[in-house]
Amino acid sequence: EAKIQDLVPEPDAAALRRSIEYHLKYTTGKDPSAATLTDWRLAVSRAVRDLVIAPWFETTQRVYTEDQKRVYYLSMEFLIGRLLEDAILNLGLDDKLRSIVGNFDVDYAALLTDEPDAALGNGGLGRLAACFMDSMSTVGLAAYGYGIRYNHGLFRQSFENGWQAEEAEDWLRQTHPWEFERPEAHYPIGFGGAVSVDGAKATWTPAETVLAVGYDTPVPGWRGRWSNTLRLWSAKPEREFDLEPFNRGDYMAAAAPSVLAETISRVLYPDDTTAQGKELRLKQEYFFTAASLADIVRRFLAHHDDVAKLPQSIAIQLNDTHPAIACPELVRLLMDHHGQPFETAFEIARGCLHYTNHTLMPEALERWPTDLMGRVLPRHMALIERIDDHHAKSVKRPESVKILDGGEVRMGDLAFIGARRVNGVSALHTELMKQTVFKDLHELHPERVVNQTNGVTPRRWLYNCNPALRSLLNDTIGETWVTDLDRLEALLPLADDTAFRARFAAAKDTNKRRLADHLKHSMGITLDPTAMFDIQIKRIHEYKRQLMNILHAAALWNAIRQNPEKNWAPRIKIFGGKAAPGYVMAKLAIKLINDIGATINKDPAMAGRLQIVYPPNYNVSMAELLIPAADLSEQISTAGMEASGTGNMKLSVNGALTVGTLDGANIEIGEAVGSDNIFIFGLTAAEVAATRAAGYDPASHIAAEPRLAEILEQIASGAFSPDDPGRYTDLVTNLREHDWFMVAADFSSYWDIQSKIDEAWHDRDGWHRSAVLNTARMGWFSSDRTIRGYARDIWNAGTAY
Numbered sequence: 188e189a190k191i192q193d194l195v196p197e198p199d200a201a202a203l204r205r206s207i208e209y210h211l212k213y214t215t216g217k218d219p220s221a222a223t224l225t226d227w228r229l230a231v232s233r234a235v236r237d238l239v240i241a242p243w244f245e246t247t248q249r250v251y252t253e254d255q256k257r258v259y260y261l262s263m264e265f266l267i268g269r270l271l272e273d274a275i276l277n278l279g280l281d282d283k284l285r286s287i288v289g290n291f292d293v294d295y296a297a298l299l300t301d302e303p304d305a306a307l308g309n310g311g312l313g314r315l316a317a318c319f320m321d322s323m324s325t326v327g328l329a330a331y332g333y334g335i336r337y338n339h340g341l342f343r344q345s346f347e348n349g350w351q352a353e354e355a356e357d358w359l360r361q362t363h364p365w366e367f368e369r370p371e372a373h374y375p376i377g378f379g380g381a382v383s384v385d386g387a388k389a390t391w392t393p394a395e396t397v398l399a400v401g402y403d404t405p406v407p408g409w410r411g412r413w414s415n416t417l418r419l420w421s422a423k424p425e426r427e428f429d430l431e432p433f434n435r436g437d438y439m440a441a442a443a444p445s446v447l448a449e450t451i452s453r454v455l456y457p458d459d460t461t462a463q464g465k466e467l468r469l470k471q472e473y474f475f476t477a478a479s480l481a482d483i484v485r486r487f488l489a490h491h492d493d494v495a496k497l498p499q500s501i502a503i504q505l506n507d508t509h510p511a512i513a514c515p516e517l518v519r520l521l522m523d524h525h526g527q528p529f530e531t532a533f534e535i536a537r538g539c540l541h542y543t544n545h546t547l548m549p550e551a552l553e554r555w556p557t558d559l560m561g562r563v564l565p566r567h568m569a570l571i572e573r574i575d576d577h578h579a580k581s582v583k584r585p586e587s588v589k590i591l592d593g594g595e596v597r598m599g600d601l602a603f604i605g606a607r608r609v610n611g612v613s614a615l616h617t618e619l620m621k622q623t624v625f626k627d628l629h630e631l632h633p634e635r636v637v638n639q640t641n642g643v644t645p646r647r648w649l650y651n652c653n654p655a656l657r658s659l660l661n662d663t664i665g666e667t668w669v670t671d672l673d674r675l676e677a678l679l680p681l682a683d684d685t686a687f688r689a690r691f692a693a694a695k696d697t698n699k700r701r702l703a704d705h706l707k708h709s710m711g712i713t714l715d716p717t718a719m720f721d722i723q724i725k726r727i728h729e730y731k732r733q734l735m736n737i738l739h740a741a742a743l744w745n746a747i748r749q750n751p752e753k754n755w756a757p758r759i760k761i762f763g764g765k766a767a768p769g770y771v772m773a774k775l776a777i778k779l780i781n782d783i784g785a786t787i788n789k790d791p792a793m794a795g796r797l798q799i800v801y802p803p804n805y806n807v808s809m810a811e812l813l814i815p816a817a818d819l820s821e822q823i824s825t826a827g828m829e830a831s832g833t834g835n836m837k838l839s840v841n842g843a844l845t846v847g848t849l850d851g852a853n854i855e856i857g858e859a860v861g862s863d864n865i866f867i868f869g870l871t872a873a874e875v876a877a878t879r880a881a882g883y884d885p886a887s888h889i890a891a892e893p894r895l896a897e898i899l900e901q902i903a904s905g906a907f908s909p910d911d912p913g914r915y916t917d918l919v920t921n922l923r924e925h926d927w928f929m930v931a932a933d934f935s936s937y938w939d940i941q942s943k944i945d946e947a948w949h950d951r952d953g954w955h956r957s958a959v960l961n962t963a964r965m966g967w968f969s970s971d972r973t974i975r976g977y978a979r980d981i982w983n984a985g986t987a988y
């Protein structure tokens with residue numbers, strides 16, 4: 188029996204070179220003398236992609252002949268980033284390609300960074316889906332990712348006078364060399380119209396139909412030994428255009444069907460804050476969910492005949508409620524297309540479906556007005572009512588667990604009721620799900636909620652992004668950690684080895700210089716690589732409290748000016764992140780960071796002491812530069828509000844120490860690395876809840892903390908915004924009078940821990956020891972571990988490796 192890894196041809200350098208030349212000429216249609224950097228990149232990408240095809244076919248074939256259980260990961264977002272370097276490193280071709288490309292007189296590093304990020308996601312949820320795709324291939328699990336092929340991913344961010352400005356992103360302007368269009372894999376997706384009922388049989392006649400066309404990208408795991416598929420759907424019109432209006436000379440009307448259809452997959456919703464109830468979003472959700480289910484059922488029926496056996500053959504994971512319409516859609520297919528009675532259809536569907544929750548924030552929980560749902564998806568609306576009634580009949584206090592509430596469909600409740608398992612993404616988050624949002628449903632179905640703490644792929648987030656540490660690890664403990672991250676524990680004794688610590692510190696220094704070089708070129712600023720790189724990178728949200736971080740910077744500025752000769756740890760606070768375009772408070776926070784930053788950076792007394800840096804357009808590729816360079820990782824959300832966090836894991840495994848609240852996965856990170864190697868501060872989730880219940884008063888906290896009172900005075904009086912002194916009046920009033928996110932309550936504790944961090948920084952040996960222990964003890968946070976957990980506890984699916 189052929190092993191999949193035997194099929195990955197180990198190409199010699201000459202064959203690879205010929206393949207690149209071939210693709211430059213015959214695929215890109217360019218002569219070497221006329222080829223641009225992008226032409227070369229496309230040719231190299233094609234040559235690398237060719238090497239993935241054999242294991243991809245082999246995986247598909249093996250899953251089919253062994254009739255393995257297939258896992259389907261349905262996600263509105265896949266925040267992938269660049270693909271070429273990842274594929275090269277997974278296949279082990281880095282050294283060869285560097286020299287081949289160099290011999291063509293092309294800059295290898297520039298060729299790799301020429302690729303635009305595939306930014307088909309907003310943040311944590313989308314990046315988690317991408318890490319899971321990598322891990323599912325690496326552990327050898329039969330899986331398909333399903334999502335939307337947005338023409339425009341997350342917007343490009345720039346700063347205009349310190350304010351965020353947004354520009355459309357355009358990653359498909361150039362050829363995307365990794366995908367295969369599958370015009371034969373297309374499904375008509377209906378919207379609107381009416382349902383006619385004849386006895387037990389319902390027929391839905393949509394008013395409008397678009398085609399979902401699949402685009403496949405192979406996802407090679409480590410060393411290419413297994414390769415799954417990411418299938419993204421693009422919306423196309425059934426008819427490209429109408430001839431009748433064209434003949435009349437009405438060219439706009441002639442193109443109307445195509446405009447309408449293509450709108451559906453045109454752009455990613457850039458908001459992960461407020462579920463806005465927009466019709467187009469509902470159409471996007473149904474579009475990709477219905478296409479995926481049609482594809483899943485077709486694949487099943489190609490070699491099975493009894494739909495009742497679906498749950499044995501497949502497992503579907505819903506990444507948040509965005510694809511929760513899968514429940515009524517699968518019921519609809521089973522009833523209306525396969526003749527199953529409602530109750531059987533519902534039990535089959537529930538046997539296949541599983542739901543991951545990523546947020547407890549009420550404003551981010553999806554709810555759809557019933558009239559909108561009824562208009563866009565009339566058959567589904569009727570089925571949701573039926574599911575609701577059916578569920579209510581089976582429980583004692585039905586009024587507490589209704590899907591339909593106040594004229595709205597609550598998608599979280601629908602997903603919970605329609606799923607065999609429901610999971611949270613960290614231990615704390617799962618507990619809070621049971622105690623708050625899903626309290627009543629959990630009491631009715633106590634076996635349903637399980638935890639799967641998030642993880643991150645060690646390929647992209649250690650091996651690939653941190654070549655300096657990668658070589659040190661490989662030299663010291665071998666390479667097995669790449670697929671078995673617990674092996675990093677072999678570093679534990681080396682934390683006390685002076686020579687090893689020095690090499691570890693040297694790797695960090697290399698990464699800091701790499702970042703400093705990059706920022707010199709991109710922003711024209713100078714960073715001292717010996718200063719502490721204090722980094723907060725994530726979407727801008729009130730609950731993530733970037734505001735508290737910048738208030739700390741302003742307080743430090745005051746303190747340093749008062750006592751410049753004190754032994755301050757030189758710090759560079761680096762921020763990265765985008766705000767949702769309509770999120771006014773988040774955009775104001777960005778402006779405040781830039782205003783305070785400008786004041787601090789131009790103060791000569793701060794030179795060598797404090798600097799603020801905020802590079803625009805934070806994305807996956809920028810994360811790959813920032814994370815390996817971090818000394819301090821800011822994870823300072825109001826306790827109880829960050830479901831898990833995954834940036835916290837990436838930073839810690841790369842040897843940054845965390846300053847954090849007892850929130851999300853920070854708690855589990857603290858347990859892993861040990862309380863001496865993490866800086867925990869602030870209220871706990873229980874204390875936050877209790878403080879709120881008792882009637883929280885920020886004013887008393889501000890009065891008790893003169894540092895905070897002073898900076899709020901300064902901000903309110905326009906010290907950082909002389910051009911518009913009233914700019915922050917509302918922001919400061921809000922902090923003084925409401926402060927929902929409890930910045931004032933946690934500020935003293937944050938200040939104190941930051942002072943301890945200054946002291947710890949001066950003990951260089953102690954710091955490096957803690958950094959080594961972070962890397963050594965973070966193995967559990969590999970997404971390989973997370974995926975094995977889902978496979979075991981939720982999917983009941985096997986893994987080949």
Ligand code: 26Y
Pocket residue numbers: 309310311312313315458459460461462463545546551552553612641829830831832833851
């Ligand atoms: C419905 C719409 C408003 C919406 C769109 C996107 C709502 C939520 C989202 C995305 C949420 C998200 O990214 N959540 C993050 O998921 C990560 C992976 O589990 C967690 O680590 C992180 O704490 C959580 O905020």
